[in-house]
Amino acid sequence: MGAPTLDSPILYFGNDWDAENRTSSHQMAMQLSAHLDLIYIECPGLRRPSGSGRDLRKLIDKVRKTLRGVRTIGGMRVYTLFQLPFHGNSLARRINRTLVAWQVRGVRRLLGKPRPVLWFVVPHLSYVPRLFPSLTSVYYCIDKFAALPGVDVQAVSSMDEQLTRDASVVFVASEKLLDDKKRVRPDALLSPHGVDFDHFSSVMAAGERPAELANWRGKIVGFWGLIEAWIDLELLAHIAKQRPDWLIVLIGHAAVDVSLLRRYPNVLLIGKKTFAELPKYARFFDAGILPYRLTEQVIHSNPIKLREYLATGKPVVSVRFPHAEKFADVIYLADNHDEFVARLDAALSETDPGASQRRIEAVRSSTWDARARAAMTAVAERMEGRAPRPVSVT
Numbered sequence: 001m002g003a004p005t006l007d008s009p010i011l012y013f014g015n016d017w018d019a020e021n022r023t024s025s026h027q028m029a030m031q032l033s034a035h036l037d038l039i040y041i042e043c044p045g046l047r048r049p050s051g052s053g054r055d056l057r058k059l060i061d062k063v064r065k066t067l068r069g070v071r072t073i074g075g076m077r078v079y080t081l082f083q084l085p086f087h088g089n090s091l092a093r094r095i096n097r098t099l100v101a102w103q104v105r106g107v108r109r110l111l112g113k114p115r116p117v118l119w120f121v122v123p124h125l126s127y128v129p130r131l132f133p134s135l136t137s138v139y140y141c142i143d144k145f146a147a148l149p150g151v152d153v154q155a156v157s158s159m160d161e162q163l164t165r166d167a168s169v170v171f172v173a174s175e176k177l178l179d180d181k182k183r184v185r186p187d188a189l190l191s192p193h194g195v196d197f198d199h200f201s202s203v204m205a206a207g208e209r210p211a212e213l214a215n216w217r218g219k220i221v222g223f224w225g226l227i228e229a230w231i232d233l234e235l236l237a238h239i240a241k242q243r244p245d246w247l248i249v250l251i252g253h254a255a256v257d258v259s260l261l262r263r264y265p266n267v268l269l270i271g272k273k274t275f276a277e278l279p280k281y282a283r284f285f286d287a288g289i290l291p292y293r294l295t296e297q298v299i300h301s302n303p304i305k306l307r308e309y310l311a312t313g314k315p316v317v318s319v320r321f322p323h324a325e326k327f328a329d330v331i332y333l334a335d336n337h338d339e340f341v342a343r344l345d346a347a348l349s350e351t352d353p354g355a356s357q358r359r360i361e362a363v364r365s366s367t368w369d370a371r372a373r374a375a376m377t378a379v380a381e382r383m384e385g386r387a388p389r390p391v392s393v394t
Contacts (some may be wrong), residue, residue, distance in 0.1 A: 007036070008036070008054070009039075009116040010037070011038075011104065011117070011118050011119065012116075012117055012119045013120045013121065014029060015122060016042050017042055017073060022275040024173065024304060025142070025370045028368065029076070031369050031373075032078070032169075032372050034374065035117075038077070040076060040077065041079050041107065043081050043083065043122050044081070044083045044124070065080035066082040070107065073244075079107050081100065082099060085126075087185075106235075117135065117136045117137070117138060117379065119138045119140065120137065120139050121140050123145050124156070125163075126162040137161045139167035140191070141171065141173065142193070143163070143301065147296035150227060157382075164188075168382055170188040170189065171189050172188055172190070173301075174192065174301060175188045176322045176323070178190045184255070188346065192323075193302045193366075194370065194371040194372075195304070197311050197366070199275075200278070200309075200311035201360060202314070203283040203312045203314075204283060209284060210284070212249075213249070218245050219247070219266070220247045221239065221287050222251070222288055223252075225279055226306060227255060227258060228256060229295070231292065232291050233258065235291045236267065237264065238338075239338075240267050243345055245266075246344075248266060250267065250269070251278070252271070253272050256260075278308070282312045286315070287316065287318050287347045288305070290303060290316070290324065299322060301323060302323045303323070306323070310362055311333070311355065314359070315347035315348070315350055316332065319334055319340065319344045329358075330358055330362045332344075333361075365393055
């Protein structure tokens with residue numbers, strides 16, 4: 001019997017479509033939408049609103065987008081779900097159930113097909129599968145959500161566990177997450193993050209030197225991604241202090257106080273850049289880094305940027321955490337700040353002519369398209385009453 005094909009439309013519940021970083025939520029949705037009719041439903045964040053001007057602007061923007069209904073952005077149909085952002089409040093949760101059920105029914109009618117698959121990349125709509133019990137639901141768990149900074153730990157843990165129990169199919173992005181989920185769902189499947197391989201392996205054809213790097217001729221150590229509480233700023237400061245002749249380039253929105261780093265003239269905080277621009281900068285990196293604190297979230301994580309760095313062929317230096325150890329044969333791992341600098345020294349003086357190609361080959365088959373096809377097959381198998389086969393983990 002051949003592999004079944006998923007042909008159902010999808011209501012896809014993810015984070016903001018125009019979020020500051022392109023996450024697996026976006027990547028998987030784009031791949032699925034290439035094969036299936038899909039509407040991407042933006043969900044409010046898990047973090048408690050702080051009352052800051054930035055949060056207020058985001059709330060107003062979400063209300064405005066909700067009132068516009070389903071809109072098309074770059075070929076993707078997107079709907080912004082309105083929901084009260086107070087997950088720990090019982091009254092707010094009851095109101096949200098009514099609001100969300102009404103909105104989902106409306107969006108579902110737009111598909112024009114009776115039985116869509118409900119695909120969740122976030123846990124805070126954990127009650128939705130019970131509102132639509134006849135529909136297949138997928139929980140594609142990409143993070144240890146209760147360990148994220150600023151969330152209501154008890155409320156998020158409860159939502160995550162409920163969706164894990166109720167979803168028809170559960171995927172997880174890392175081996176550590178799989179260990180956790182199997183206590184609740186022994187049939188959970190590992191589906192590691194993919195990589196836009198063609199995008200990042202094209203670094204040598206990425207164009208001229210970015211203006212921010214124009215005057216630097218020494219070694220460049222680079223990072224891209226959100227600069228949040230899980231980034232070890234003290235480690236970055238230590239590198240800058242120990243190696244003042246290196247430029248440390250940090251690309252991404254700084255969600256925490258980075259004044260410590262501004263003391264060092266060889267730390268360059270570029271701010272947010274588009275996904276399309278990243279190879280232009282990576283071309284001039286001598287190494288990519290994963291300077292994490294070993295938080296619960298990091299220990300359970302599978303950072304997309306790890307595979308993106310490898311696809312460029314550049315050396316990668318990371319703190320030691322479970323998923324990074326899966327690539328121990330092609331990256332440099334460090335257990336403390338001094339060792340991180342030593343590993344960078346080794347990476348920047350690398351003489352093995354085959355090392356770059358080995359890094360590239362380590363992720364060549366890990367494309368987002370391959371991940372999406374494997375996930376669709378597993379969901380189709382479950383819908384046909386078969387036990388899904390394990391998803392490839394290369």
